[in-house]
Amino acid sequence: MGHQAGEQRADYRVSGHVQGVGFRWYTIRLASRLGIRGTVRNCPDGTVEVRAAGTAAALEDLREGLLEGPSHADVASVEDIAPAGHLPPEFRVER
Numbered sequence: 001m002g003h004q005a006g007e008q009r010a011d012y013r014v015s016g017h018v019q020g021v022g023f024r025w026y027t028i029r030l031a032s033r034l035g036i037r038g039t040v041r042n043c044p045d046g047t048v049e050v051r052a053a054g055t056a057a058a059l060e061d062l063r064e065g066l067l068e069g070p071s072h073a074d075v076a077s078v079e080d081i082a083p084a085g086h087l088p089p090e091f092r093v094e095r
Helices: 023-034 056-068
Strands: 008-017 037-042 048-054 074-081 091-093
Touching: 008 056, 023 037, 023 048, 023 056, 023 091, 048 056, 056 074
Parallel strands: 037 091
Antiparallel strands: 008 048, 008 074, 037 048
16 A cells, blocks of 8 residues: 555654653554554654654644643654655554
8 A cells, every 4th residue: 555645744753751651652543543644653862753644634633633742741842854764554653
């Protein structure tokens, strides 16, 4: 399953207190609800990287949800980063 009609890419780096608070699982639930495919992973620098593909509206909703984060997170920022790599047909944690 590759690039779908009307699908756009958006990759983000989320900073703040976003590791060890269920952020990746929150992101998977949010992306699945929005019909987005891609990956989420913890980075060595303490940020979380989200690579996503979906409709423009769904990606905007994802970004808003990332800014909010799960209840134990303290999101400082959601930075747009250059899209890289191929994405899987579903949304999953990348190790």
